[in-house]
Amino acid sequence: MTDLATTSGKLPRIVIVGGGFGGVELAKRLKNKEVEIVMLDRHNYHTFQPLLYQVATGGLEADSIAFPLRKIFKKQKNFIFRVTEVTKIVPEQNILETSIGPIKYDYLIIATGSDTNFFGQKEIEHYSMPMKSIPEALNLRSMILQNLEEALIEIDPVKKESLLNFVVVGGGPTGVELSGALAELKKHVLPQDYPELDMNQVTIYLVEGSPKLLGVMSEQSSKKSKEFLEEMGVKVLTDVRVETYDGKVLALSNSQAINTQNVLWSAGVKGALLDGLPKEAIARGGRVLADEFNRVPGFDHIFAIGDVAAVITDEKPNGLPGVAPVAIQQGKQLAKNIIHLIKKEKLEPFKYFDQGSMATVGRNRAVVDIGKIRFQGIFAWFVWMFVHLMSLVGFRNKVVTFVNWVWSYFSYDRGIRLIIRKFDRKSMTEDPCAK
Amino acid sequence: MTDLATTSGKLPRIVIVGGGFGGVELAKRLKNKEVEIVMLDRHNYHTFQPLLYQVATGGLEADSIAFPLRKIFKKQKNFIFRVTEVTKIVPEQNILETSIGPIKYDYLIIATGSDTNFFGQKEIEHYSMPMKSIPEALNLRSMILQNLEEALIEIDPVKKESLLNFVVVGGGPTGVELSGALAELKKHVLPQDYPELDMNQVTIYLVEGSPKLLGVMSEQSSKKSKEFLEEMGVKVLTDVRVETYDGKVLALSNSQAINTQNVLWSAGVKGALLDGLPKEAIARGGRVLADEFNRVPGFDHIFAIGDVAAVITDEKPNGLPGVAPVAIQQGKQLAKNIIHLIKKEKLEPFKYFDQGSMATVGRNRAVVDIGKIRFQGIFAWFVWMFVHLMSLVGFRNKVVTFVNWVWSYFSYDRGIRLIIRKFDRKSMTEDPCAK
Numbered sequence: 011m012t013d014l015a016t017t018s019g020k021l022p023r024i025v026i027v028g029g030g031f032g033g034v035e036l037a038k039r040l041k042n043k044e045v046e047i048v049m050l051d052r053h054n055y056h057t058f059q060p061l062l063y064q065v066a067t068g069g070l071e072a073d074s075i076a077f078p079l080r081k082i083f084k085k086q087k088n089f090i091f092r093v094t095e096v097t098k099i100v101p102e103q104n105i106l107e108t109s110i111g112p113i114k115y116d117y118l119i120i121a122t123g124s125d126t127n128f129f130g131q132k133e134i135e136h137y138s139m140p141m142k143s144i145p146e147a148l149n150l151r152s153m154i155l156q157n158l159e160e161a162l163i164e165i166d167p168v169k170k171e172s173l174l175n176f177v178v179v180g181g182g183p184t185g186v187e188l189s190g191a192l193a194e195l196k197k198h199v200l201p202q203d204y205p206e207l208d209m210n211q212v213t214i215y216l217v218e219g220s221p222k223l224l225g226v227m228s229e230q231s232s233k234k235s236k237e238f239l240e241e242m243g244v245k246v247l248t249d250v251r252v253e254t255y256d257g258k259v260l261a262l263s264n265s266q267a268i269n270t271q272n273v274l275w276s277a278g279v280k281g282a283l284l285d286g287l288p289k290e291a292i293a294r295g296g297r298v299l300a301d302e303f304n305r306v307p308g309f310d311h312i313f314a315i316g317d318v319a320a321v322i323t324d325e326k327p328n329g330l331p332g333v334a335p336v337a338i339q340q341g342k343q344l345a346k347n348i349i350h351l352i353k354k355e356k357l358e359p360f361k362y363f364d365q366g367s368m369a370t371v372g373r374n375r376a377v378v379d380i381g382k383i384r385f386q387g388i389f390a391w392f393v394w395m396f397v398h399l400m401s402l403v404g405f406r407n408k409v410v411t412f413v414n415w416v417w418s419y420f421s422y423d424r425g426i427r428l429i430i431r432k433f434d435r436k437s438m439t440e441d442p443c444a445k
Numbered sequence: 446m447t448d449l450a451t452t453s454g455k456l457p458r459i460v461i462v463g464g465g466f467g468g469v470e471l472a473k474r475l476k477n478k479e480v481e482i483v484m485l486d487r488h489n490y491h492t493f494q495p496l497l498y499q500v501a502t503g504g505l506e507a508d509s510i511a512f513p514l515r516k517i518f519k520k521q522k523n524f525i526f527r528v529t530e531v532t533k534i535v536p537e538q539n540i541l542e543t544s545i546g547p548i549k550y551d552y553l554i555i556a557t558g559s560d561t562n563f564f565g566q567k568e569i570e571h572y573s574m575p576m577k578s579i580p581e582a583l584n585l586r587s588m589i590l591q592n593l594e595e596a597l598i599e600i601d602p603v604k605k606e607s608l609l610n611f612v613v614v615g616g617g618p619t620g621v622e623l624s625g626a627l628a629e630l631k632k633h634v635l636p637q638d639y640p641e642l643d644m645n646q647v648t649i650y651l652v653e654g655s656p657k658l659l660g661v662m663s664e665q666s667s668k669k670s671k672e673f674l675e676e677m678g679v680k681v682l683t684d685v686r687v688e689t690y691d692g693k694v695l696a697l698s699n700s701q702a703i704n705t706q707n708v709l710w711s712a713g714v715k716g717a718l719l720d721g722l723p724k725e726a727i728a729r730g731g732r733v734l735a736d737e738f739n740r741v742p743g744f745d746h747i748f749a750i751g752d753v754a755a756v757i758t759d760e761k762p763n764g765l766p767g768v769a770p771v772a773i774q775q776g777k778q779l780a781k782n783i784i785h786l787i788k789k790e791k792l793e794p795f796k797y798f799d800q801g802s803m804a805t806v807g808r809n810r811a812v813v814d815i816g817k818i819r820f821q822g823i824f825a826w827f828v829w830m831f832v833h834l835m836s837l838v839g840f841r842n843k844v845v846t847f848v849n850w851v852w853s854y855f856s857y858d859r860g861i862r863l864i865i866r867k868f869d870r871k872s873m874t875e876d877p878c879a880k
Contacts, residue, residue, distance in 0.1 A: 110598050406858075428488075
């Protein structure tokens with residue numbers, strides 16, 4: 011079926027599974043090198059995950075934060091791309107099994123990123139909404155808007171309450187940003203769109219299992235983000251865990267029960283594992299173990315980078331954070347090391363350079379940690395916007411996003427509140443029969 | 446279930462079914478009048494249908510040509526909106542049956558627009574792609590892009606050919622614009638995205654049953670549009686009808702058979718009828734009969750405007766063309782007449798003012814008829830762009846669309862070629878399980 015079942019034997023073939031931050035950086039760095047690059051992804055586009063929450067809350071179009079992978083590499087001659095689902099690695103044969111047939115590799119790079127982790131709780135997985143991909147963010151947007159429409163005509167007060175309670179689970183950057191964006195929707199958009207609804211009935215909760223929000227950031231940023239959220243009317247519950255959720259009532263570890271049909275799950279991630287690796291190569295959280303050269307132990311030609319890789323060192327016993335800069339830096343370093351390998355030179359170990367971290371809570375409110383420097387508020391918010399705008403792939407995306415942000419800033423509006431694909435609560439996915 | 450099952454009795458309630466050009470214009474014109482307006486639509490947004498083909502071919506985001514209906518009317522106090530599917534009119538009781546329960550009306554306006562007409566050919570309906578709504582345009586985009594990805598790995602030459610033959614059926618404005626846009630994709634975008642594909646294998650056909658393209662326009666525009674399309678490499682077949690299509694082979698009335706998996710159907714429309722009207726009120730093409738006051742014969746309080754209305758007069762025995770200006774003008778006139786009715790004044794008959802018509806074929810190529818004035822080419826193209834840009838609802842949409850068009854013009858690119866929802870050929874709709 012596929013023309014990639016064998017290698018030509020002329021150039022070493024580097025197969026990259028995943029077109030995220032790490033995979034794209036690696037492939038770019040191998041431009042003009044004497045290699046054949048094959049990138050595989052289930053989608054034909056790269057997703058700028060840090061802004062998914064804006065797609066979910068009507069601030070940006072999906073197309074503004076995604077970029078066709080073929081377009082990124084349109085001038086790169088040694089690059090081949092295929093849309094496919096990789097089902098298994100067969101390391102003994104240097105082969106990947108995929109939905110378009112077997113694909114042979116000389117070097118394999120696992121850059122599959124992470125999936126939402128429901129920690130084995132099947133019921134929660136079924137009834138709550140994850141937000142790790144563009145279709146998921148769009149489903150979330152549809153669900154929120156449909157529940158508001160439904161609340162409008164619901165006369166049973168208990169059912170109505172459950173449609174108007176929004177619970178974000180997980181107080182990392184995604185959870186903080188999502189609950190902040192919902193609070194702004196509630197304040198600036200919903201009163202105009204739904205004059206018939208009593209806004210006092212709309213409640214937004216943020217539930218975090220640990221004692222603090224933004225666990226990876228400084229104490230100061232953590233405290234300030236909580237303060238910001240509370241100013242904006244979000245009920246922040248820290249040190250509280252979700253026990254069960256049956257689609258109607260969310261039971262919490264502090265014995266509180268929230269009557270809600272809107273549970274947005276951002277409480278954890280796990281590696282997006284591929285089948286076929288031995289148990290010894292798998293780390294905690296479904297990630298792939300990797301040494302300081304990003305090599306998977308036991309294999310000379312298999313590497314893992316980005317969110318899926320667990321680079322465990324004595325210094326960092328939990329590995330590195332699952333953020334874009336780690337993936338990008340690993341992709342860059344691995345490009346060098348693959349060339350070293352081919353030339354039979356000595357490999358250089360990967361060193362993570364921490365550029366700092368930031369999160370936005372809402373209009374004029376963000377928190378930034380850069381080394382020992384911490385700042386919060388409006389300047390942090392501008393820094394956050396600038397960094398994210400500049401990181402978007404493509405000039406068109408930058409301009410369109412900029413226009414949308416400027417527009418939202420001055421109009422207090424979020425223009426993109428369309429239910430394009432109806433969400434179906436029974437199947438918890440979009441309604442395939444919607445016209 | 447719904448609070449609209451009865452009227453308050455204070456103000457006359459005007460129920461408008463459909464948030465298209467006619468319905469929106471009518472509701473706007475009734476602002477500040479002593480009436481209660483209830484608008485019902487299956488979607489929560491207004492669609493700018495003339496630009497759907499740009500969504501289907503990657504030129505614009507869906508969100509740029511749609512606008513939330515609630516937002517259009519956010520400052521209109523006498524306006525109520527509900528997302529619902531109307532299933533039936535019960536004229537004896539002045540009631541609509543809907544998916545959210547019964548809704549009572551004093552005046553009913555049917556502004557449901559049109560659906561794709563397959564003229565009863567079930568097999569063609571199943572296997573070909575219509576383009577009358579945003580989800581349909583997005584499905585079309587996904588199908589085109591997925592078939593290109595598939596062609597890349599297909600080794601059977603017959604199957605490969607069928608993935609690379611594109612057939613647009615119907616030579617009205619939509620068919621002309623769609624085939625032109627595909628020709629530009631083929632020329633400027635696909636060679637860079639798919640360097641592995643031989644562009645000579647990609648063929649675009651436009652099949653029209655009558656002897657001329659753009660039947661409603663002047664002879665000159667018709668001829669010129671054909672010339673433009675042929676210059677751009679489109680194979681234009683006029684006076685040729687589709688006989689059968691089984692998903693693989695399209696059989697034509699000139700005995701030609703085209704091996705294709707891409708059939709885009711824009712060959713006809715029919716009224717989007719509601720159940721419950723008597724046979725005498727239904728005209729040819731599934732439309733609702735209406736007199737010069739847009740009143741449905743036999744009913745004093747039921748009106749039809751826009752594409753769904755068949756205003757048959759001696760002057761216009763086939764009714765008026767199914768275009769936005771007719772709907773808008775009827776909406777405007779009907780607003781006046783409803784006020785007349787309420788005040789028991791004499792009604793004013795509707796007179797259509799033909800502002801002219803236009804169609805774009807491609808870059809620098811459009812045709813315009815305004816009264817006796819006809820022009821084609823680059824100036825016509827700028828006029829077309831200006832008119833369409835200005836007609837888009839919302840300042841944000843205008844700016845974002847303008848940025849996209851300027852970007853496409855200078856880069857020869859169409860940025861938005863993402864397969865966001867995978868299209869499933871078996872069900873001929875999007876894949877509900879895609880992540």
